[in-house]
Amino acid sequence: KQEVTQIPAALSVPEGENLVLNCSFTDSAIYNLQWFRQDPGKGLTSLLLIQSSQREQTSGRLNASLDKSSGRSTLYIAASQPGDSATYLCAVSKNAGGTSYGKLTFGQGTILTVHP
Amino acid sequence: SQTIHQWPATLVQPVGSPLSLECTVEGTSNPNLYWYRQAAGRGLQLLFYSVGIGQISSEVPQNLSASRPQDRQFILSSKKLLLSDSGFYLCAWTGGYGYGYTFGSGTRLTVV
Numbered sequence: 001k002q003e004v005t006q007i008p009a010a011l012s013v014p015e016g017e018n019l020v021l022n023c024s025f026t027d028s029a030i031y032n033l034q035w036f037r038q039d040p041g042k043g044l045t046s047l048l049l050i051q052s053s054q055r056e057q058t059s060g061r062l063n064a065s066l067d068k069s070s071g072r073s074t075l076y077i078a079a080s081q082p083g084d085s086a087t088y089l090c091a092v093s094k095n096a097g098g099t100s101y102g103k104l105t106f107g108q109g110t111i112l113t114v115h116p
Numbered sequence: 117s118q119t120i121h122q123w124p125a126t127l128v129q130p131v132g133s134p135l136s137l138e139c140t141v142e143g144t145s146n147p148n149l150y151w152y153r154q155a156a157g158r159g160l161q162l163l164f165y166s167v168g169i170g171q172i173s174s175e176v177p178q179n180l181s182a183s184r185p186q187d188r189q190f191i192l193s194s195k196k197l198l199l200s201d202s203g204f205y206l207c208a209w210t211g212g213y214g215y216g217y218t219f220g221s222g223t224r225l226t227v228v
Binding site: 031093104107 | 159162165175208215217218221
């Protein structure tokens, strides 16, 4: 059974800091890894998608890396802003087969607070 | 472009009442569709997924059911709600392997 762990559970930083969110997963037979952002009471917004054959993806101030063999991904946020405050979720999708068909397994999330 | 719509945004229902939540996707065909639930202080749990019309797979036995009457429509239902059905329900779709998942805006269900 796939398990996804995110560290830290919560993070509070001053504006302007560079920060790293960590995600680990127990089963390396993944198809994709996706990072999401969730604002309070809202749905999930996709930030970055890394396919299993890729090592990293970048979008603006965000950079996500994937080391499938070690079961780890990191989300790097450069020059953090108060608007980055949200819960960040890491999710992996498994290869085909049975009840695991195309489903996402989520971590518990990292609650990020960026204060001015 | 593809969009996903989910409604209603919030719902307060008494115990024992029925439930119907609807999700539709636009701009794509034959999507894989999913219903997730996020209970307070807990992670996201996959409830149902569908790879085609009339094809529903359940991940967790519970008081809920799902249906897919049309290619881009996914419905979550219950005949009699329980207090434990309260939570934040999210619909999602993907174009298949190699594609990311897109989530709807969610429905906040409170059973009283």
